Amino acid sequence: xxxxxxxxxxxxxxxxxxxxxxxxxxxxxxxxxxxxxxxxxxxxxxxxxxxxxxxxxxxxxxxxxxxxxxxxxxxxxxxxxxxxxxxxxxxxxxxxxxxxxxxxxxxxxxxxxxxxxxxxxxxxxxxxxxxxxxxxxxxxxxxxxxxxxxxxxxxxxxxxxxxxxxxxxxxxxxxxxxxxxxxxxxxxxxxxxxxxxxxxxxxxxxxxxxxxxxxxxxxxxxxxxxxxxxxxxxxxxxxxxxxxxxxxxxxxxxxxxxxxxx
Numbered sequence: 001x002x003x004x005x006x007x008x009x010x011x012x013x014x015x016x017x018x019x020x021x022x023x024x025x026x027x028x029x030x031x032x033x034x035x036x037x038x039x040x041x042x043x044x045x046x047x048x049x050x051x052x053x054x055x056x057x058x059x060x061x062x063x064x065x066x067x068x069x070x071x072x073x074x075x076x077x078x079x080x081x082x083x084x085x086x087x088x089x090x091x092x093x094x095x096x097x098x099x100x101x102x103x104x105x106x107x108x109x110x111x112x113x114x115x116x117x118x119x120x121x122x123x124x125x126x127x128x129x130x131x132x133x134x135x136x137x138x139x140x141x142x143x144x145x146x147x148x149x150x151x152x153x154x155x156x157x158x159x160x161x162x163x164x165x166x167x168x169x170x171x172x173x174x175x176x177x178x179x180x181x182x183x184x185x186x187x188x189x190x191x192x193x194x195x196x197x198x199x200x201x202x203x204x205x206x207x208x209x210x211x212x213x214x215x216x217x218x219x220x221x222x223x224x225x226x227x228x229x230x231x232x233x234x235x236x237x238x239x240x241x242x243x244x245x246x247x248x249x250x251x252x253x254x255x256x257x258x259x260x261x262x
Contacts, residue, residue, distance in 0.1 A: 017044065032055065094186025124226075238253050
């Protein structure tokens with residue numbers, strides 16, 4: 001990755017040019033039709049220079065999608081929350097949620113479609129989403145500790161709701177439809193974050209552990225399938241992959257076939 005390299009002025013300029021070129025290439029052609037050669041040509045660099053900065057097309061896409069860093073949102077939220085009433089804070093958050101997203105974020109929809117057919121890509125996207133969800137849950141915890149939010153809604157549910165809103169906005173933008181209005185988001189924020197409703201009782205610990213175990217098992221299975229697809233793509237035989245996994249090569253064959261047909 002470029003962050004691990006010594007970045008002089010020329011290297012930094014090349015990285016910036018590649019991001020701009022990738023944004024133009026992806027927007028014009030879509031993720032699947034865009035090529036590394038085309039991006040490098042637009043940036044006026046060699047493909048070798050591109051790979052000095054990025055692992056490949058997906059890495060470039062993630063740099064260009066324009067997803068707002070959670071740290072930036074928290075910093076803005078802290079500034080607004082200081083000295084503001086809950087009503088003022090709800091108004092600000094409503095306007096922020098209703099704001100149009102950068103057009104580049106819609107490119108993620110292309111990748112999500114591809115990820116359904118490519119287990120390795122699917123694993124990468126899932127890791128990205130989990131990291132983003134973790135940041136959102138942490139932001140909700142921070143807001144609750146600061147006294148900005150009521151404990152009526154759990155941080156995990158609140159984080160997932162924000163993900164649903166973000167991706168829903170991407171879909172609407174992709175089909176040129178308007179997002180819900182700022183006043184509606186303001187009422188939603190007001191209802192969720194300052195509700196006087198009692199905190200619902202926690203489910204029994206044993207059931208929570210079952211649910212968490214099931215979720216972990218599902219993630220582990222998906223990561224395993226992604227690793228299998230990557231090993232096969234790298235040229236390892238089904239028998240070699242099966243031996244490494246401790247399963248038959250026929251089992252590996254089924255995994256690969258299901259990934260291609262999924």
